[in-house]
Amino acid sequence: MKNKRNAVFLGRSWLFWSLLILILLSVSCLLYAIFLYHDVMESKTAGVEETKEQILQATSITKIDRIEQFNGADSYHVVFGQNEDNEEKIIFYPLEGNEKTLTTIDKSEVITEESIKTQWMNECNDCDLLNIVPALIDDTPLWEIIYNDNSNRYILDYLSIYDGSRYEQYRLIRMFQ
Missing domain, CATH: 3.10.450.40 (Nuclear Transport Factor 2; Chain: A,)
Known part of the structure; x- marks a missing residue:
């Protein structure tokens, strides 16, 4: 009788530990996925505040409407903004290198x-x-x-x-x- 009880306990113990390990693995995977998502979203918006500060200090832009990103051979923040005369401008701000050569386009000259x-x-x-x-x-x-x-x-x-x-x-x- 005692051996039978031990066998039932061991069978249930194995099931308990298997479920516990499965739950711990699931929680770990979920936490990793949340961390990875947060990290990707943070890297997507990295440098936007720095770009805003640099554009406002180095150009005649006084108001920034939005910033998008273009990734080609070189990566740029594309800044849509307005100067003191309410003229809309598009500025390409390079993301790489210390020397920043800005390309500015008057929005009135482009196709919408x-x-x-x-x-x-x-x-x-x-x-x-x-x-x-x-x-x-x-x-x-x-x-x-x-x-x-x-x-x-x-x-x-x-x-x-x-x-x-x-x-x-x-x-x-x-x-x-």
């Missing part, structure tokens, strides 16, 4: 984001737009349009920020679904 989006919609009917952001490639200001086309390709389309003409386009085929 809405016009580029309308032009894109007329050219690509069954496409899924992902993002439109100003880009700077080889010191040429462009609009970067990122979308999926009807053939399920990932497209990076670069259009002139001044007249909407195509600068270059990359079509990537998905290997894995």
Whole structure:
């Protein structure tokens, strides 16, 4: 009788420890996922406050409306702001290097984001737009349009920020679904 009780206790003990280990592993994985998410989101916005301070000190910009990021061969914060005369400007602030060469564009000289989006919609009917952001490639200001086309390709389309003409386009085929 005593051996039977020990066998039942050992069977339940094994089940208890297995469940405890499984719960601890699950909690550990959840905590790691939360930490990883927080770290990725923090790195995504890293340097934005520094960029704001530098732009406000080094340029005639007095009000910053928004800051986006463009990642190409070089990475830039794209700053949308206004100067004292309420003229809207777009400034490309390089993220790398100590010497910062700013590229400033008068927003009144560029095609609006809405016009580029309308032009894109007329050219690509069954496409899924992902993002439109100003880009700077080889010191040429462009609009970067990122979308999926009807053939399920990932497209990076670069259009002139001044007249909407195509600068270059990359079509990537998905290997894995």
